[in-house]
Amino acid sequence: MSAAPPPRITRRALMLLGVQLGVVGVLGWRMRDLQVRQHEHYAMLADENRINLRLIPPARGTITDRAGVPLAINRRNYRVSLVREQAGDPPAILDRLGRIIPIDAETRERALREIATHSAFVPVVIAEHLTWEDVARISANAPVLPGVVAEVGLSRSYPLGRDTGHVVGYVGPVSESDLAKIEDPDPVLRIPRFQIGKTGVEQRMEDTLRGEAGTLRIEVSAAGRVMRELGRAEGTPGQDVALTLDEGLQSYAMRRMEGESAAAAVIDVTNGDIVALASAPGFDPNSFVFGIGVAEWNSLLEDEYRPLAAKTVAGAYPPGSTFKPVVALAALAAGTIAPGDRVHCAGFTQLGNRRFHCWKHGGHGSVDLRKSLSQSCDCYYYEVARRTGADAIAAMARRLGLGYRHDLPLPAVTAGLMPDRAWKAETRKESWTVGDSFNYGIGQGYTLASPLQLAVMAARVATGTEVAPRLVRAIGGVDLPFEPPKSLGLDPRHLEAVRNGMFAVSNEGTAYRSRIADPAMLMAGKTGTSQVRVITAAERARGVTKNEQLPWNRRDHALFIAFAPYDKPRYAIAQIVEHGGGGSAVAAPIARDILLYALCGGEPPLEAYPPEQRKSIGEQRARMPAAEAAPPAAGTRDRA
Structure with a gap:
């Protein structure tokens, strides 16, 4: 019986064998790569608790x-x-x-x-x-x-x-x-x-x-x-x-208010840019970054001038007579007065058994709108407010930027308070009275506003537009979009009548000593003095105590609002000096100087001041704290 022939390896078998050997080789190479060359990397990944x-x-x-x-x-x-x-x-x-x-x-x-x-x-x-x-x-x-x-x-x-x-x-x-x-x-x-x-x-x-x-x-x-x-x-x-701040103007405002508890807000009326927002006295933020000491912290807390308070946006004050342009515009819009209508001021207005006094003891006599603003006659505004009513005054105030919390990237921005009948009924559970309207007419009573809001109001009166304050100019090097302010929709004749009265304030009336002499920069403004205490009938009978005879914290607040130049407004300002006394004597000179600095782009020439004041202005400048050298423009930030 012959032997069986040896098995033959076919071409197909060889091909299958080759494929199998190739697969095994690839797997072996990959295993070696994973276990030897990439061992360290995958060992760490498998042990996650060792990666932090x-x-x-x-x-x-x-x-x-x-x-x-x-x-x-x-x-x-x-x-x-x-x-x-x-x-x-x-x-x-x-x-x-x-x-x-x-x-x-x-x-x-x-x-x-x-x-x-x-x-x-x-x-x-x-x-x-x-x-x-x-x-x-x-x-x-x-x-x-x-x-x-x-x-x-x-x-x-x-x-x-x-x-x-x-x-x-x-x-x-x-x-x-x-x-x-x-x-x-x-x-x-x-x-x-x-x-x-x-x-x-x-x-x-x-x-x-x-x-x-x-x-x-x-x-x-x-x-x-x-x-x-x-x-x-x-x-x-x-x-x-x-x-939007201007560093030079901001620093000048702080130096000009040195020694006072005060605040100033300056707005570019063409676009709403806040170019100065200064509260005095200030505090050094570097102290907080480095770790403020107990002694320094206590001194800030105990200072009656409240250096930690951002008075420009968080301070709510009775606006006093700086509110009178609002009342005038409300009355003109409601038709309760015309610019030429007159009210007699005998020095007080009788309401029942109570007298509401004018600041001028003997009265102003027959007063029209222009004179009422120029001389700040209280009796005129008692009568105008009575005729116009709280609701119309509140509506005009809000239209002009008061009683509203402006959208700024700052904490504690106050909305102030512009009361009306509904507000009093809801919060006080009482009806509005004629006496409330009298107080409203002169910016007292329940009325509250911040310096920022008063600056916005002055800007809106100056332009007749809805000037909205803004504090941020650009983010990441990209300018923020800006839309020109819309018209307030007020009668131009009414606005002109009020502006004309404010011009008279600065150039003929209560703020005459704080006027600007340069014809190209003439200012229109309104003084204000707001009481922080009640003057009793007994005190009036024996003579009202002068501010300088009172403790500091019982003195009146001094206020001033203004815009300039009068014929082509560029900047508006609101100034308050806490417990400073009279607005014409204390707040107006500071505001005038800050406005001039803004208009001139630096310290104004002495020729911008009235001739009789130039010597004293020069002496005042010599007493002011020296300006610190401005740091160079920002470049690249340091990185560790």
């Missing part, structure tokens, strides 16, 4: 004035931090560190509290704003300071200090109360000692200025020790914000 992500704080956006002069910038900040898992015994390390740089008991307690509440590998800032010499000493002693790291970061700085403190605000470390107010806090806010805006534009534009955090991937040991950096993704810096 840390946030890199973003550089905060700068804040500048309209011309790019820096108001809030970032500076390099040398600081020292401590990592608990590397330090071993944090209290002992802090004791050693305290022999190299000053660490007071409060700072030490705060640091230990933060060390205990954060993860062991999270650096906790111990001290900031160190000198290079401090950093050098810490580095030289590094062997005996385990866990201590000297580093450079960014810190907020305010070059103009107190001149812009109320507007720009300041930043401070995130607190638990800050986090509680935010529904879904950004993780960067949980970085120890991370700073956010606390007041002013810094607070209200926090999301714009903050930016987005970057990330740092690091390898850590099982104990949390940093082994090496694996990757870094830089964050997005915050956007720069340009305000």
